[in-house]
Amino acid sequence: MTGVPLGIAAAVLWGAVAGALLPRAACRFAVPAGEGWRDRCPEGHALRGWLGPARCGECAGKGAADAELPDPCAGKGTAAAESSDACVDEGAAAAAESSDACAPPYPAGPSDTPGPSVGTLPYTPSAPLLAAVTALLCAALTAATGTRPELAVWLLLAPVGVLLAVVDFRVQRLPDPLTLPLAPVALALLGLAALLPEHAGHWLTALYGAVALGAGYFVLFLVNPSGMGFGDVKLAVGMGAVLGWYGWSVVLLGAFAGFLLGAVYGGALVVVRRAGRRTTIPFGPFLLSGALAGLLIGACAA
Incomplete structure (x- = not known):
């Protein structure tokens, strides 16, 4: 275990x-149900790529170009001061006309309230926050896992879990491009880990766990x-594969933890009167959190 501290530092850097690369994907995926993934900014410019900051490059470039244009009102104050012998009424009228010409095309807000940055998309999650959460998770x-080969699988899947949680919290939707391949990819990677020495899990149990947890959520659906979206069912298949690697007890523990966390969150919303008994809440983040809890305990006990 001498390499664990160095491994933690590398994991923090990776996370x-x-x-930090997740905000653009979160913005593009965070659209209401029934709509296609966001492919254009509010100005109609095409959005390219899925990784990086949640900004429209064309809007940002246009804003920078506009900022470099000369101010048409610059120097008018000096010119007005030099013509102090002009008629007061004419000066006042000219000043009012000049003020209208230079006024911004939007109402001025409080001086301490910054406006949105140029090129910002409708939903821009905080890159530092996502980076910190993913780093802590990794x-x-x-x-918990140490230097065992399955650690590489957990580190590859961790950013995907963070992205799914962020999108589900935002629009209560779990994107198919992320949930559908999750179980096959996890099982394929765990199959490779099972071929390496010092692994601490069982691939067949991971396969059975994926089927069992997915079937259980399908029955609930x-x-x-x-009360249970079909996106949660598809996500449960992938989480069952991850939890099943460490055995059936971990599958049960992770499933129970997910429902417990969801119930606590829903109950807290009801207590503070931010939700009613029939208010739907995104369950994906709690399914993921429960799987994380089970995975950490299973890795420590393995």
């Missing part, structure tokens, strides 16, 4: 870099479609 996974 910070990966998390550090915890590294500390059939029983109460308004």
Whole structure:
């Protein structure tokens, strides 16, 4: 375990870099149900790529070019001071006309309230916050797993989990391009880890866990479609694969933790009167959090 501190430092660096690249994908995926993924900014410019800051490059470039243009009102104050012998009424009228010509095309806000930066998209999650959360998550996974080969799988999947949680919290939607390949990718990577020495899990149990947890959530979806989205079912398949790597007890623990965290969050909203008993809440973040709790405990016990 002598390499664990160095591994934690490397995991923090990986998590910070990966998390800082998530805002653009979060912005593009965070659209209401039934709409296609965001591919244009409010000005109609095409959005390209999925990684990086949540900004429109064309809008930002246009704003920078506009900032370099000369101010048409510059120097008018000096000219007015030099013509102090002009008629007061004419000076007042000219000043009012000049003020109208130079006024911005929007109402001025408080001086201490900054406006949105040029090129900012409708939803711009904080890059430093996502970087910090992902780095902390990767550090915890590294500390629990040690130098075992499955750690590489957890570190690759961690940014995807953060992105899914952010999008679901924003629009209560779990994107298919992320949830559908999650289980096959996790099982493929865990299959490679199972070929390496010193691994601490079982690939077949991961496969069975994916089927079992996905089936369980599918039954809940059939029983109460308004309380369980089908995106949660697809996400549960991937989380079952991850939890199943460390055994059935970890699958049960992770599933229970997810429901417990969701219930606590919903109950807290009801207590502070920010939600009613029938208010729907995004369950994906709690499914992911429960899986993380089970994964950390399973890795420590392995």
